[in-house]
Amino acid sequence: MGGVGGLLATGFYPEETDGKGIWQWAEPRCSIELPSGCTAASLRVSSLLTLATGRTLKVRIAGAGGRPLGEKILDGPPECLVVTSAEGGRVEIASAPAWSPCEIFENNADQRRLGFCLHGIDLLEANASRRSFSRLADYLGPGWLPVESDGASDWAWMGASAILVVPEGVRALAISVASPHVEKTSQQLEITATAAGGAVVARRLLGGPVESFVIRCEGEPFVTLVASRTWSPSEIYGGDDNRKLSVCLHSVFGMQTSSTFAPLSFEVELTTRCNINPPCVQCYPRQGPKDTEGRTDGEYIPPGLDMPRPLFDKIFPTMQKARVLSLHGVGEPLLTPLLRESLEKTDPSLTYRQFNSNGLLLNQRNCEFLIAARTQYCNVSLDAASEEMFRAVRGEGWPIIIRNLKHFSEMKHQMQVSHPLIAINMTLMKVNYREAPAFIELAREIGVDRVIFSKLEPADDYFMERKGLLFRYSDQYIDISDTSFRDTLKEAFRLGAEYGIETIAIVPNIFG
Ligand code: SF4
Numbered sequence: 001m002g003g004v005g006g007l008l009a010t011g012f013y014p015e016e017t018d019g020k021g022i023w024q025w026a027e028p029r030c031s032i033e034l035p036s037g038c039t040a041a042s043l044r045v046s047s048l049l050t051l052a053t054g055r056t057l058k059v060r061i062a063g064a065g066g067r068p069l070g071e072k073i074l075d076g077p078p079e080c081l082v083v084t085s086a087e088g089g090r091v092e093i094a095s096a097p098a099w100s101p102c103e104i105f106e107n108n109a110d111q112r113r114l115g116f117c118l119h120g121i122d123l124l125e126a127n128a129s130r131r132s133f134s135r136l137a138d139y140l141g142p143g144w145l146p147v148e149s150d151g152a153s154d155w156a157w158m159g160a161s162a163i164l165v166v167p168e169g170v171r172a173l174a175i176s177v178a179s180p181h182v183e184k185t186s187q188q189l190e191i192t193a194t195a196a197g198g199a200v201v202a203r204r205l206l207g208g209p210v211e212s213f214v215i216r217c218e219g220e221p222f223v224t225l226v227a228s229r230t231w232s233p234s235e236i237y238g239g240d241d242n243r244k245l246s247v248c249l250h251s252v253f254g255m256q257t258s259s260t261f262a263p264l265s266f267e268v269e270l271t272t273r274c275n276i277n278p279p280c281v282q283c284y285p286r287q288g289p290k291d292t293e294g295r296t297d298g299e300y301i302p303p304g305l306d307m308p309r310p311l312f313d314k315i316f317p318t319m320q321k322a323r324v325l326s327l328h329g330v331g332e333p334l335l336t337p338l339l340r341e342s343l344e345k346t347d348p349s350l351t352y353r354q355f356n357s358n359g360l361l362l363n364q365r366n367c368e369f370l371i372a373a374r375t376q377y378c379n380v381s382l383d384a385a386s387e388e389m390f391r392a393v394r395g396e397g398w399p400i401i402i403r404n405l406k407h408f409s410e411m412k413h414q415m416q417v418s419h420p421l422i423a424i425n426m427t428l429m430k431v432n433y434r435e436a437p438a439f440i441e442l443a444r445e446i447g448v449d450r451v452i453f454s455k456l457e458p459a460d461d462y463f464m465e466r467k468g469l470l471f472r473y474s475d476q477y478i479d480i481s482d483t484s485f486r487d488t489l490k491e492a493f494r495l496g497a498e499y500g501i502e503t504i505a506i507v508p509n510i511f512g
Contacts, residue, residue: 007041007121009033009090013112018504019354019377019421019450022264022324026115028098031090032083040084040174040253041091042214044119047074049099057116061212062092070176070212078119082212084174084253120264139173139252141165141222145243156249161226164193164215170254171218176210177247181231183208190228191247195220210250266322268315269329271336273304275360280383280394281471282427284459285330294472298464306336320346327355334361340369348374356381356425358394359401367408370420379423379452380405385438392469393432402446409447423450429476431469433485436492444499451496453489454506455480 011030015022026045034041047057057074061083069091072081083091095115101108136154137147143162147154164173179189193202193215201223202215217223227246234242272286278299279286288300319325325346333339333355346353354377362380370378380401384390387398408422424446426432426439436453443451456476463472478485489505496503 043081045116046078050076176250178210267326270338271331277301343373362404375420378420385435440495
């Protein structure tokens with residue numbers, strides 16, 4: 001995340017990385033500096049506190065002189081925190097409660113006081129004629145009450161529905177709204193934004209105080225906001241103001257992503273072809289048609305395609321500028337020449353390039369290329385520590401993949417290079433999790449750098465029969481509070497520590 005270093009004014013700990021992503025912890029009070037010409041930034045933030053304990057993390061944003069700009073409750077996974085400031089310059093962010101990893105995780109000595117976790121910042125510029133575009137009235141179509149002002153700031157009340165006009169060239173609107181009704185009564189109020197064709201482009205449950213959110217509106221002449229309820233000041237404060245109101249609009253910024261700012265992370269699926277046919281049992285995107293009971297044919301060979309050349313050419317300039325470039329999706333990246341091209345034409349000193357593979361094509365020629373191209377990271381999915389389990393879950397090819405991985409590790413050793421970092425991955429399911437400790441033994445035997453345990457992602461259910469295994473997707477989810485599962489994974493981590501193999505579980509709250 002070095003590209004954002006200059007924006008982090010105060011209160012951020014140094015960058016950390018696990019090879020897959022980069023993040024920085026924010027202290028409970030921190031600030032960022034919006035560069036000149038930039039009036040908004042979208043921060044990708046998450047709250048480990050919430051993921052681990054369920055306690056929410058409240059974030060308050062303030063501009064110069066402490067003027068409140070917004071507030072947001074973080075509920076765990078990465079989401080966007082939009083900060084807008086008409087003045088540009090420094091934006092203060094305070095999060096509460098402060099917490100330390102040592103308070104939450106067993107055997108953790110980390111006593112730093114933390115707030116949210118920052119995964120990246122996208123800077124957003126106001127449109128070139130931002131002065132006129134940042135005036136509230138320029139955006140207000142039917143449905144808004146006349147703009148009010150106390151001299152210091154302007155606002156407009158919305159009724160049950162209202163139109164926001166989208167100026168030419170604007171790709172997104174960052175709006176700040178407040179709902180005094182929610183604050184006073186705790187009743188819920190939701191705002192839905194729809195494009196001219198009826199598609200929902202944003203939806204937001206409001207908490208009361210000023211908060212900001214982004215409405216995507218590229219190519220749209222206007223968006224329609226609809227409130228789930230209206231209220232009258234007279235109902236709450238007494239008096240005779242019987243207007244039907246919903247939210248109070250404080251600011252609107254029309255934004256374009258500036259071409260001068262590079263994405264911090266870019267993930268691109270270069271092919272959907274795969275050389276494991278029929279697909280792995282848990283590969284839900286590549287399964288064949290289902291019958292009415294959800295049975296899918298385990299023999300089905302799904303078609304796949306490489307990314308069309310014109311599309312690749314169109315996005316390549318953006319790929320080249322990314323800080324982290326992930327060259328994978330559902331298919332096998334080593335099947336497409338676009339992987340080679342991407343690695344050859346991107347600069348390893350600027351971009352961290354990584355991909356997932358099934359390992360079947362990690363032959364001598366490809367390994368030589370990956371090392372010569374200074375590829376940083378290759379993660380091979382095995383999902384099994386034994387050939388028997390591999391055949392049931394993924395199919396044929398175990399001896400080839402194990403030989404390839406051993407050879408790849410030896411090549412690196414002989415050439416005295418540390419790249420690419422090689423990981424093996426196990427998607428934990430009921431059928432295979434007992435092999436987790438043996439998976440660490442396997443990693444040690446073949447000499448890889450890292451082991452990753454991930455979990456089965458929720459998907460539409462299906463079932464099939466494969467090599468004596470009746471595999472129903474929904475039966476394979478793991479209950480992470482299950483004692484047998486936790487003990488098994490703890491044993492795997494113990495072995496990883498004993499052998500000096502970096503072991504990562506992408507399973508929230510696993511040892512909490
Ligand atoms: S190797 Fe990957 S893309 Fe191919 S079938 Fe298995 S999970 Fe799906």
